Structure formats: structure tokens, C-alpha cells
Amino acid sequence: MQKEAEIRDPLILGKKSYHDITKDVSRPVEGKANKYWWILFSLSFVLFIWGVLSMAYTIGTGIGAWGLNKTVNWAWDITNFVWWIGIGHAGTLISAVLLLFRQKWRMSINRSAEAMTIFGVAQAALFPLIHMGRPWLAYYVFPIPNQFGSLWVNFNSPLLWDVFAISTYFSVSVVFWYIGLIPDFAMIRDRMSAKISPMKKKLYSFLSFGWSGKAKHWQRFEEVSLVLAGLATPLVFSVHSIVSMDFATSVIPGWHTTIFPPYFVLGALFSGFAMVETLLIIMRKVVSLESYITIKHIEYMNIIILLTGSLVGTAYITELFMSWYSGVEFEQYAFLNRATGPYWWAYAIMMTCNVLTPQLYWIKSIRTSFVATFILSIFVNIGMWFERFVIIVTSLHRDFLPSSWTMFSPSFIDIGIYLGTIGFFFVLFLLYARTFPVIAQAELKTILKSSGSEYKNKK
């Protein structure tokens, strides 16, 4: 039996028993979708189709379909890639790092946060793939012998490190997620009646791998979860560090900085938590999980956003200071141009949404309000997209030769691909919300007696 301090707020509200948790978690899977689900799904699906058509057009005609030019040869595509990868990071932080720190509040949100990671990383992976121009040659990024037509891959290159980091991150996240899902699929399987829904029963029997909950299996389950968390923790930090090295190991002023790895990792956690909040505030209403995803969970996440947002702000200012202190005039110009040049508005949006507005979370009434949190989380999502845009486009658009100086404007296809991945992400997430146990119910049941409001009041 686990103990918890009396002064801590309960994490499960209302009069709940183990059976109530079972019922609440299986309700979305057993029931029919409501009106809001269908509206959201239709909207996302339209965006998804727009994205598919835009990608098909890009692959058919080439990267010229985008707004890129010879000077700004990386823009929205890489911005979106880094943005989606960053969003993924919060899922692993919640499920792995918070597990190592024994934070009980992660239990009602880790399943959805991890789903967000997996779907986010899948969107991210699309961008390098279509950026190759000839995606059917994508296997060239893997170490395959020279006889296949290309030379060996270069293990000195951060772009190859990225291939290894992201594929490892994606597959390890899927495995971690699935190991935790097995007992919950078994719970749904055992509730399904073979007479009423034989197909569903078969499906969940298949997915649950014959789990029965033996003592030895649970013992192994706990150790495997702990070790996977221990492996995923350095992994998640390595992934965004390596993404940042794609920039940092180059010689472009504005990219060539040693602060990039920690700064990118913090930014990733910052944007990831904002996306978790956006999703969970909608989800708790749509599938009625108000007793499990409480304002306390939101407040804890807001505190992390406040911390990481302040650290990201510190990184921005450090960058400015270092460019002045370096004495390199090209470096100084790159940062001056960022803040006051033609893209000043992007820089201003970034500064406002990432550094200023999260400071509102110092006020308790704001960080314990669902409405305020929802609005501010959207701000952070926008701000972090602009951070990547500022880093990539403003560093490139002033080339070494002033005759090459130019601006970037996205094409219809650029916009289509970006919105398409947002649509695709929500299509996956909405399907997940109706077919998967969205709360890790087996884990949640272990804290019912220490963190349930009914049990806390009894003492």
C-alpha cells in the first residue's frame, strides 16, 4: 500500500471504486461517438485529404512546388519537422521521466501523452521523407552496402545521427506504449460480450496477447516499465539534441552555436506540454474523464511550462548576449537582423508567445483555469512554431552575398502539407480516443487508495 502526504490534493475526484475506473475507461470504446467527435473528425479528415493531395503534387512535380528558393533552401518543411518532433517530447517526459521521479499525477495522462508522441513523430518523419524529393530512394539513408548504387552513409553527419535517433525514438516509444497497453486491452477484452460484439472481442483478445495478470507477470511488468523509462529518458534528450546539431554543426551565423542542444530540448518539452494540454482539455470533455484529468494535473503541467518557458527565454537572451560578446560581426548582424530586420514580426510573435505570456502562470487563478490554460497553450504552440521559423528562415534569407538576399513566402502547397499533417495528427488521435483505453487504468488503480478524493477524506 502506497502512502501519500495528506496535504496533497487528490488526483482522482468523486466516489470511485476499482470497477468505476474500469467502466469509465471502457466507456468510449464501448459506446458510440457523439456529435462533437464527428464534427472534429470530419474537419480533420478534410485537412488530411488536402495534405495528401499537396504531398502527392510535391512528389509528382518536385520540391519546386514549395516557396523555397536558392537562398532560403530550408523553410516550412524543416520548421514543421522540428515542431512536430518537439511536440512528441512531452509524451516521453510524462511517461518516462516522471515515472523515474515517482510522480503519481502522470498516471491519468501518460497514455494520451504517449499517443501524442507517436502520432507527432509520425508527422515529423513525413517531412524529411518528402523533402528528399524522390521518396522511393528513402532507403539510401540506411547503412546498406555500396552495391545498391549509393556509397555508404556517413556516420560523421548529424543528418545520419537524426535517422538513427528518430527511428530509435519512434520504435522505442511504440514498444513502451504497447507494453503498458497490454493489461488495459485485456481489461476491455474481458468486458466485451462474445455474443453482442464478437468481432470486437476477437480484436481485443488479439491485441491483449493473452494477458491474465499473474503475479510473476506483474512483477516483470513493473521492472520492464522502469527499465524502459530509464532507457527512454536519455533517448528523449538525445533526439532533440541531435535535431539541433543539424543546425549547430553547420557554419551559418545564427545556427552555429553550442547552446542549441539544451535550448532545443527545453523548447521541445515546452511545446510538447502545451500540446498535451490542448489535447487533454478537449478530450476530458469529449469522453467525460473530468474525474481523472483534473485541474491539479493541468496546474502541474502549467508549472512545467512556466519553468521551461522561462528557460527558453533565458536561452534567447543568452544567444543575443553571445552574439554581441563573440565580437564576430556576421554573428552580430544575424541576431540584429532577426530582431529588427524584415522578419521582426516573426521574432516578436516568438518572444511574446514563448517568453511573455507563459509568465502569466505565476498567477494562481490563471494556472488553475481550464479556459486560460487552453488559450495560453495555443499561444505556446504558435510561438514554438515561429521559433523554428525564425531560426531557419531568418538565418538563411541574408546570404553571404548581398546579391542573394531574398525573402521567403510559402506556396499553397506548403500550407497544404502543414495543415494536412495537423489534420492527419487529429485523425489518428480521434480514432485512438475511441478504440484505445485512453487512461492507463491498471496503473491508475494502484493510486486510487492513496490519491482518490473519497479515500483521502475518510482519514
Place this chain on the structure above:
Amino acid sequence: MTTNTIYGLFDDEEVLLASVKEIRSNKIDIKEVYSPFPVHGLDKALGLKETRMAITAFIYGCLGLFLGGLMIYYIMILNWPQNIGGKPNWTFYHNVPAFVPVLFECTVLFAAHLMSITYLIRNGLYPGAKSDSPDERTTDDKFLMEIEVEGDMTSVKNLLKKTGATEINEKEV
């Protein structure tokens, strides 16, 4: 003499844990316990050995590091050494700092996947396997203790009842 299996169902994990201790102190062998979630301290109360999953992860991680190193050594040094950016790949130890990220990823990739596969194999879990739980409610809110008894069952049943079982079923083997 006939052998019977007795199933004692419990509503609460603390009652179950106390019962497990009581029954084992009476020299009765508990065959299996099924529970909807991991019960803290149950493995010790049942006298289960510590699991060695973490050790397998360490071994698989070492294997991944070794194989990753071998791959990079073969590709970058042995098979097709190149001079990239004024940094020639003639020796492994001079270039190893650039290989650290991939070596790390290989370590994690092998440790995580092979440990998870080992976990599934050791537990007998695979897609489409049938659950061998005697009662479907054990994934919901019931805790089930399975005891095999030869001959007279009344003493075991009484003990289960006394220690808090809410339901007792039996089955002839």
C-alpha cells in the same frame, strides 16, 4: 485421492496480501495469484524470486553497443575510408567522438527491443494468445488466489473465508 483447485476471490488488495501471508505461513502452497493491477509487495509475500529483466537489458545494451561499433568500424574505417572535411577516417579511435550518437542509439535500440521481446516470451504473451485466467473479473476489480489441494479441502476453504475471501469456487482437475 482427487486433486481440486480452489479459487478464492478478494475485493481488496490489502486483504489479499494479508491472506497470502497467512496461508503461506500455514504451509499451504499458492499456485497463482491473478490481479487487475500490480500489488505492491505481493511478489515478496508469495516468495517469488526477483526478476532478471534489468540484467537482460544490460546484456542486450552491451550487445547493441558492440554491434553498432562493429558496423561503424566496418563502414567508415575498413570498407570505404574517406577524408571528410579534412578529417580522415583512417583510424577508429580518432573518429570515435563523431560516432557516439549512433553508438548510443544502437545501445538503446537493442536494449529496449530485445528486453521487451524477452519479456513477452517469458510471459508467454503473443498476438492471439488465449488468457488462462480462471475468472474474467480479475482484470476489472477482483483478486483471485488459486490453490491446488489434494484430498480434503475444508481446512483451506475455511482459512480463505477467515482471511477475507468474498467468494470461493472449486474445480476438479
